[in-house]
Amino acid sequence: xxxxxxxxxxxxxxxxxxxxxxxxxxxxxxxxxxxxxxxxxxxxxxxxxxxxxxxxxxxxxxxxxxxxxxxxxxxxxxxxxxxxxxxxxxxxxxxxxxxxxxxxxxxxxxxxxxxxxxxxxxxxxxxxxxxxxxxxxxxxxxxxxxxxxxxxxxxxxxxxxxxxxxxxxxxxxxxxxxxxxxxxxxxxxxxxxxxxxxxxxxxxxxxxxxxxxxxxxxxxxxxxxxxxxxxxxxxxxxxxxxxxxxxxxxxxxxxxxxxxxxxxxxxxxxxxxxxxxxxxxxxxxxxxxxxxxxxxxxxxxxxxxxxxxxxxxxxxxxxxxxxxxxxxxxxxxxxxxxxxxxxxxxxxxxxxxxxxxxxxxxxxxxxxxxxxxxxxxxxxxxxxxxxxxxxxxxxxxxxxxxxxxxxxxxxxxxxxxxxxxxxxxxxxxxxxxxxxx
Numbered sequence: 001x002x003x004x005x006x007x008x009x010x011x012x013x014x015x016x017x018x019x020x021x022x023x024x025x026x027x028x029x030x031x032x033x034x035x036x037x038x039x040x041x042x043x044x045x046x047x048x049x050x051x052x053x054x055x056x057x058x059x060x061x062x063x064x065x066x067x068x069x070x071x072x073x074x075x076x077x078x079x080x081x082x083x084x085x086x087x088x089x090x091x092x093x094x095x096x097x098x099x100x101x102x103x104x105x106x107x108x109x110x111x112x113x114x115x116x117x118x119x120x121x122x123x124x125x126x127x128x129x130x131x132x133x134x135x136x137x138x139x140x141x142x143x144x145x146x147x148x149x150x151x152x153x154x155x156x157x158x159x160x161x162x163x164x165x166x167x168x169x170x171x172x173x174x175x176x177x178x179x180x181x182x183x184x185x186x187x188x189x190x191x192x193x194x195x196x197x198x199x200x201x202x203x204x205x206x207x208x209x210x211x212x213x214x215x216x217x218x219x220x221x222x223x224x225x226x227x228x229x230x231x232x233x234x235x236x237x238x239x240x241x242x243x244x245x246x247x248x249x250x251x252x253x254x255x256x257x258x259x260x261x262x263x264x265x266x267x268x269x270x271x272x273x274x275x276x277x278x279x280x281x282x283x284x285x286x287x288x289x290x291x292x293x294x295x296x297x298x299x300x301x302x303x304x305x306x307x308x309x310x311x312x313x314x315x316x317x318x319x320x321x322x323x324x325x326x327x328x329x330x331x332x333x334x335x336x337x338x339x340x341x342x343x344x345x346x347x348x349x350x351x352x353x354x355x356x357x358x359x360x361x362x363x364x365x366x367x368x369x370x371x372x373x374x375x376x377x378x379x380x381x382x383x384x385x386x387x388x389x390x391x392x393x394x395x396x397x398x399x400x401x402x403x404x405x406x407x408x409x410x411x412x413x414x415x416x417x418x419x420x421x422x423x424x425x426x427x428x429x430x431x432x433x434x435x436x437x
Contacts, residue, residue: 024183024425031182034174035193041081041170046163048156049078054148078143080167083135085190088172089283091128092187095120096280096335128172129165136164138291183425184418191279192414195407209397220395227391228408231384235412238380241270243373245366249351266342266353268370271377273332274417278381278409280332281324285317318390322382329378330371339366384409 045051055076075082099105099120108116140160144152175186210221244265285307292300306316343363352358356365388408 024422027181027183027425031178031184031189034178034182035189038081038084038171038174038190039193039197041167042079042084043077044080046078046080046082046160048150048159049143050148050150051078054078054143054146057146057148078139080163081171082139083132083164083168084171084194085168085175085187086283086286087132087135087168088124088128088175088187089191089279090131090287091124093280093283094127094131095124096331100331100335125172129169132165132168133161136161136168139164184414184421188279188410188414189418191410195411206397217397220397224388224391224395224397227388231388231408232412234380235384235409236416238271238377239274239413239416242267243270243369244268245369246354247346247351248354249349264351266346266366268337268366268373269377270373271329271381272336272370272374273329273377274413277325277328277332277378278385280328281321284324285321318386321385325381325385326378329381330374333370333374337366337370339363339370342366381409 095105099109105120105123108119110116112119137157140157143149143160144157149156171190175190178184178186178189206221210218244267247264247266249264288300288307289304291297292304306313307320308317340363343359343366346352346362347358353362353365356362
C-alpha cells in the first residue's frame, strides 16, 4: 500500500497498522484487556450486603443515576470497584488547586522537569488513597444505616471500607498502566468505559418509555435524540477548533547558508482543557454527596439533593454546574498555556507575531486571545450542560438521567483524543517503514 507522508492516515491504513504493527497491536491488546479486567471487577460483590434490600433503598434516589454513569453501575451492584477512578480524579482536582496556591508545588511542576512531575504524581496517589478511605467509610456507614448490611457493626464497616479502598487503588494503578503501556489516557478511558456500559440500560428504558405512551412519547424521545446528535456534532467542531496566530521567523545566516523568513502559525485550541474541565466539574458535584454519606449531616444531604440533575430545583444544579465549568475552563487553560513563557520562547527563536512587538506586548496579545477563546469554549460547554437538561425537563423523558453534558463531552472528547493517539502511532510506523526502505 502506497501512502504519502504528508497526508493523514486513512481508515484502511489505520486498521492495517493496528492488525500488523506489533507495537501498536500490543498496546491495543493491553488496553482492551485491562479495561475488561476493570469491568469484571464491578460485578465482584462486597461481602455482607443484602442485595435486594440495598436496591430497594436506592431505587428512588435522584443521585444514583448520576453516579452510576461514572461508576459503570458499580454503585447499584456495590462491587469492589464501585468507587472506580473517582478518588483519583478528586485527588487530581485537589492537587491542581494546591499547585496554583502553594509556591513549592508550583516550583515542582514548572522548574523541576520530569522529577518534579513524578513527585506531584506520587503526592496525588497519596491524596487519592486518603480520599478513597473517606469515601469507602462513608459508603459503608450508608449501607449499614440503610438496613442492607447482614450484620452491621464496626467489623462490617472496616471490611467494606478496606474492600472498596483496595478496589479503587487497583483501578488507579490500572489507569496509570493503560497510560504508560496502552493507548490513550487511562483515567479518561475508564470513565468512557463506565459511561458506555450504562448506555444500553438507558436505551432500553427509553424504548420501553416510548412503547408504553403512544405517539406523543415517541415524538418526545425523537426530539431528545435529535438534540443529542446536534450536541455531538457541535462538540466535535469545538474540540477540533483552533485559532491560528501567524508567526514570522527572522532571516538568519548559519555559516555560508542564508535562511529566508519563514511563515508558520501558533495554534491555540478553542477548548484548551478538552474533557478535563467538565470531568473536574462533575467530580466537584459529587463531593457533597460523598461528604453527606460520611457525616450523615442533614444539611449536606439537602445540598447533595439540590446539586443533582434530578433534584427538587434543577436550576440550582444547572447554575452551579455552569459556574464550575467556566472556572475550570479558565483554570485549566492557565495551566496548559503560559503566555509569558510562550513570548519568551518566540523571542529566543527569533520569531514574532506580525504587528506585535516581542516580549511583553506579545505575551499580552496571546493572553488576550487566549482569554477570548477560553470564554467562547466555556460558553459552549455551558450550553452543552444546560440544553440536554432543559430538553429532558421539557419533554419529560428522564430515562437518560445523568447522561447530559458530562457524558456527551467525555464520550466524544475521549474518542477523538484516543483516535488521534492511534493516528500518531500509525504515522510513526509509516516513517519507520520509509527509513527501512
